[in-house]
Amino acid sequence: xxxxxxxxxxxxxxxxxxxxxxxxxxxxxxxxxxxxxxxxxxxxxxxxxxxxxxxxxxxxxxxxxxxxxxxxxxxxxxxxxxxxxxxxxxxxxxxxxxxxxxxxxxxxxxxxxxxxxxxxxxxxxxxxxxxxxxxxxxxxxxxxxxxxxxxxxxxxxxxxxxxxxxxxxxxxxxxxxxxxxxxxxxxxxxxxxxxxxxxxxxxxxxxxxxxxxxxxxxxxxxxxxxxxxxxxxxxxxxxxxxxxxxxxxxxxxxxxxxxxxxxxxxxxxxxxxxxxxxxxxxxxxxxx
Amino acid sequence: xxxxxxxxxxxxxxxxxxxxxxxxxxxxxxxxxxxxxxxxxxxxxxxxxxxxxxxxxxxxxxxxxxxxxxxxxxxxxxxxxxxxxxxxxxxxxxxxxxxxxxxxxxxxxxxxxxxxxxxxxxxxxxxxxxxxxxxxxxxxxxxxxxxxxxxxxxxxxxxxxxxxxxxxxxxxxxxxxxxxxxxxxxxxxxxxxxxxxxxxxxxxxxxxxxxxxxxxxxxxxxxxxxxxxxxxxxxxxxxxxxxxxxxxxxxxxxxxxxxxxxxxxxxxxxxxxxxxxxxxxxxxxxxxxxxxxxxxxxxxxxxx
Numbered sequence: 276x277x278x279x280x281x282x283x284x285x286x287x288x289x290x291x292x293x294x295x296x297x298x299x300x301x302x303x304x305x306x307x308x309x310x311x312x313x314x315x316x317x318x319x320x321x322x323x324x325x326x327x328x329x330x331x332x333x334x335x336x337x338x339x340x341x342x343x344x345x346x347x348x349x350x351x352x353x354x355x356x357x358x359x360x361x362x363x364x365x366x367x368x369x370x371x372x373x374x375x376x377x378x379x380x381x382x383x384x385x386x387x388x389x390x391x392x393x394x395x396x397x398x399x400x401x402x403x404x405x406x407x408x409x410x411x412x413x414x415x416x417x418x419x420x421x422x423x424x425x426x427x428x429x430x431x432x433x434x435x436x437x438x439x440x441x442x443x444x445x446x447x448x449x450x451x452x453x454x455x456x457x458x459x460x461x462x463x464x465x466x467x468x469x470x471x472x473x474x475x476x477x478x479x480x481x482x483x484x485x486x487x488x489x490x491x492x493x494x495x496x497x498x499x500x501x502x503x504x505x506x507x508x509x510x511x512x513x514x515x516x517x518x519x520x521x522x523x524x525x526x527x528x529x530x531x532x533x534x535x536x537x538x539x540x541x542x543x544x545x546x547x548x549x550x551x552x553x554x555x556x557x558x559x560x561x562x563x
Numbered sequence: 564x565x566x567x568x569x570x571x572x573x574x575x576x577x578x579x580x581x582x583x584x585x586x587x588x589x590x591x592x593x594x595x596x597x598x599x600x601x602x603x604x605x606x607x608x609x610x611x612x613x614x615x616x617x618x619x620x621x622x623x624x625x626x627x628x629x630x631x632x633x634x635x636x637x638x639x640x641x642x643x644x645x646x647x648x649x650x651x652x653x654x655x656x657x658x659x660x661x662x663x664x665x666x667x668x669x670x671x672x673x674x675x676x677x678x679x680x681x682x683x684x685x686x687x688x689x690x691x692x693x694x695x696x697x698x699x700x701x702x703x704x705x706x707x708x709x710x711x712x713x714x715x716x717x718x719x720x721x722x723x724x725x726x727x728x729x730x731x732x733x734x735x736x737x738x739x740x741x742x743x744x745x746x747x748x749x750x751x752x753x754x755x756x757x758x759x760x761x762x763x764x765x766x767x768x769x770x771x772x773x774x775x776x777x778x779x780x781x782x783x784x785x786x787x788x789x790x791x792x793x794x795x796x797x798x799x800x801x802x803x804x805x806x807x808x809x810x811x812x813x814x815x816x817x818x819x820x821x822x823x824x825x826x827x828x829x830x831x832x833x834x835x836x837x838x839x840x841x842x843x844x845x846x847x848x849x850x851x852x853x854x855x856x857x858x859x860x861x862x863x864x865x866x867x
Contacts, residue, residue: 290747291713291743291747292713292717292744293678293716298640299715299716300637301669302667307669310663310667314663314666318652318655321654390652390653394646394648395664397614398639398644399664400637400639400668401636401667562618563616563617
């Protein structure tokens with residue numbers, strides 16, 4: 276970073292402003308995005324326990340209650356896997372989904388309306404697109420980190436219950452799916468936030484959209500078991516593709532739908548579109 | 564000299580409402596320009612147009628020769644902005660606020676740290692480096708907002724109502740700081756509805772009323788141009804009509820606003836006599852001010 280030379284060296288008090296240098300140029304797009312991510316990481320690290328514990332606990336409790344409690348009575352899982360093993364990839368998917376969703380719904384709304392954070396952020400070289408691309412990128416990073424944590428616990432379950440032999444080395448790539456899932460649901464949450472005038476309205480989105488997604492995206496039971504109409508709806512849900520991609524990486528193609536190869540391109544296209552849609556909506560909300 | 568900011572017939576509408584109805588003015592290098600007007604006159608909208616928070620509907624606007632609508636980032640890299648409302652990052656402490664904000668300009672490392680130290684010292688916030696934002700008083704928050712706006716060594720500092728809601732002592736401290744910055748050659752553009760603030764800081768003021776610039780000039784020159792030197796302000800209820808008219812005969816200008824009557828004259832004598840004979844209590848003799856100019860031009864008071 277070139278530093279303009281201080282003015283008035285010699286007599287007099289030191290200059291407060293270092294004026295006289297060349298005009299400050301705006302930083303490049305990656306530097307701007309990194310600055311936004313850094314802001315969120317700083318805030319997050321100062322409230323680590325309160326922020327991360329619920330996000331870990333939710334899928335763990337779910338795995339324990341349904342996977343172990345119910346699983347003890349369900350001797351047969353799906354696709355030759357015991358129930359907890361079958362449900363793991365879905366639990367990994369909802370971890371990333373909920374982590375990202377809370378960040379850009381309640382979190383972004385509070386920053387936007389109550390704390391006026393973006394008023395300050397957008398008085399700098401950052402544009403609306405910079406600020407919110409940085410935000411969904413941060414959601415991706417959070418998705419990656421939380422998925423990694425839950426993945427470790429999931430593997431420990433496997434060792435304890437004796438089905439760890441079924442795990443594939445490609446399971447190590449699951450956090451990258453968590454990143455993609457975090458960006459996708461971060462952006463979707465942002466789109467909802469851009470439209471909302473009251474904090475309470477997020478309840479509709481959380482319980483009306485995200486919770487059904489969690490239940491009907493192939494975590495608890497195979498989507499193929501749904502009646503034809505519903506099945507095709509479920510096949511279109513992005514979270515289904517996240518779950519299926521995780522399942523592919525963790526247990527291989529044998530336990531997946533035949534069209535599992537579509538999942539990654541589908542997610543990439545949907546994520547790009549939703550991100551673009553969300554940023555446009557935010558621009559319209561903020562710049563009038 | 565090329566102006567730092569140049570507005571030509573700038574128009575901004577919100578639906579059917581016209582917030583800025585063709586405003587032209589320029590801010591010259593090194594000067595402090597004050598936009599004066601009551602709430603709703605269009606001051607904040609003009610700021611939003613400069614910082615690309617609002618889209619212009621007409622006219623031309625450039626800062627450093629750059630159009631905010633075309634190159635907002637290049638423009639904002641050279642701008643400092645102090646908003647009207649507290650927009651400090653409540654999730655971060657004082658020094659983290661500044662580091663993060665510096666990061667948005669691509670600044671960091673020892674150079675930024677040195678700037679942070681120097682500017683916190685300048686606005687007497689050095690002791691509060693690690694305080695959470697919630698623990699700061701209103702005056703401290705405003706000073707911190709000024710520190711933050713100076714991190715990028717801006718060429719133009721925008722201040723939207725910089726001392727609204729602050730007690731007089733803090734207000735004077737902020738004025739002193741702004742004067743020190745101006746002495747270093749920093750160009751300032753501020754909005755205010757405090758006449759005293761404009762008179763204290765601004766080299767030139769533009770008076771905004773319902774989206775239009777209705778007068779412009781140096782504060783004293785504006786007063787001289789529009790009004791006699793002295794004014795006697797008295798409650799309307801005190802005037803016994805006939806006698807009042809007779810005594811007011813040689814008063815140069817009479818204005819009535821609300822429940823107040825204003826008698827203007829270039830000499831103090833007639834006004835003082837009037838005050839002694841007719842309005843012993845409740846009347847105030849003083850020098851005509853920007854506030855009176857505003858009242859004369861718009862028929863409303865600034866605080867309304």
